[in-house]
Amino acid sequence: MTLQLHCFGESGNSYKAALALELSGLEWEPVYVDFFSGAARSDAYRALNPMGEAPLLIDGDKKISQSGVIQQYITDKTGKFGGEGEDKYEVLRWVLWDNHKLSSMCGLTRFLMNFLPEDKRPQEVIAFNQGRLKGAYTVLDTHLANRDWIVGDGVTNADLSCCGYLFYPEPFGFSRADWPNIDRWLTNLQGLEGWKAPYDLMPGSPADRA
Numbered sequence: 419m420t421l422q423l424h425c426f427g428e429s430g431n432s433y434k435a436a437l438a439l440e441l442s443g444l445e446w447e448p449v450y451v452d453f454f455s456g457a458a459r460s461d462a463y464r465a466l467n468p469m470g471e472a473p474l475l476i477d478g479d480k481k482i483s484q485s486g487v488i489q490q491y492i493t494d495k496t497g498k499f500g501g502e503g504e505d506k507y508e509v510l511r512w513v514l515w516d517n518h519k520l521s522s523m524c525g526l527t528r529f530l531m532n533f534l535p536e537d538k539r540p541q542e543v544i545a546f547n548q549g550r551l552k553g554a555y556t557v558l559d560t561h562l563a564n565r566d567w568i569v570g571d572g573v574t575n576a577d578l579s580c581c582g583y584l585f586y587p588e589p590f591g592f593s594r595a596d597w598p599n600i601d602r603w604l605t606n607l608q609g610l611e612g613w614k615a616p617y618d619l620m621p622g623s624p625a626d627r628a
Contacts, residue, residue, distance in 0.1 A: 421446040423488075424466070424474040426453045427622035428533075430525050430583035432473040434485040435492075436619050438578045441612050442496045450621040454533075485582070486513045489575040499575045508569045512576035520554045523547050524583035528590035532624070548591040555597050562599035566606055573610060581607055585615055588624070 423439060425432035425448050439446040451457050451472045458470050467474045467483045475482040475491065482491050493500035501509035527547040530539055558580060561568065568576040584592060584604060594601040607613060617623045 419445075419478055422449050422476045423447070423620075424449045424451050424463075424476070425472050425620045426451045427617045427620040428624065429453065429472050429620075430521060430528075430586065430616070431471075431485040432620060433585070433616045434521075434579050434582040435473040435475060435488040436616075437581075437613070438489045438492045438499060438575065440614060440619060441573070441578075441610060442492050442498055444492065444496065448620050452622070454627060486517060486575070486579060489513070489578060493575060499573065499578060501569055501574050501576075505570050505574075509574045509576045512568050513579045515557075516576075516579040516582070520551070520558070520580055521582050523551045523554065524590060524592070527551065528583060528586065528588055531590050532588040544591075551591060555592065555600065559597045559599045562603050566603070568603075573607065577603070577607060 421439065421444060423432070423436055423446055425436055436448065451463065451474075453472060457463055458467075458472055464470050466476070466481060469483055471483060473483070473485055473488060475488045477491075482488050489499065492498070499509075500506050527544060530544050530547075558568075567573055568580060581604060583590075584594075584600070594604060
């Protein structure tokens with residue numbers, strides 16, 4: 419049975435799940451969630467996911483939300499991306515760090531800077547968020563100084579989680595040129611067979627609403 423991922427292209431959290439699916443070799447298809455028209459808040463969508471969020475993975479009668487949980491579900495089905503032996507705890511540590519320190523701030527800052535009307539963008543909040551993000555980038559860049567991957571010798575959910583927003587073209591205060599170890603690591607990800615950029619992997623993009 420083909421797995422269905424309810425997602426939309428602008429969502430970095432959806433990208434984490436979609437990229438894991440694409441690289442895993444599982445059969446899957448994206449189902450567009452028209453987030454900016456309020457689809458995720460509709461009664462029909464909340465009947466599937468009461469949290470009203472994307473991504474949502476449907477596998478038969480299973481409905482799984484939250485990108486990190488979806489990634490773990492893919493790991494459990496395929497044996498991929500979970501880390502070898504004790505490394506599984508290190509993978510989980512980085513997924514949780516990303517969700518709290520990196521992706522949460524990237525997603526919010528990118529939204530405020532690109533998807534709100536220009537006169538409603540809170541510059542002080544944006545500046546504060548970018549300060550916090552600089553600290554997160556420093557942690558990740560330092561960790562990657564002598565590593566090709568965040569944990570172990572190959573791609574894991576740690577990588578697929580932490581990269582979630584860093585491939586997007588919209589400005590939010592991140593430049594790969596400023597962080598050479600992050601840049602090298604992202605290049606490693608781009609070199610994986612099956613890698614695709616967010617707007618090539620999922621339906622929906624800012625251009626659709628232009």
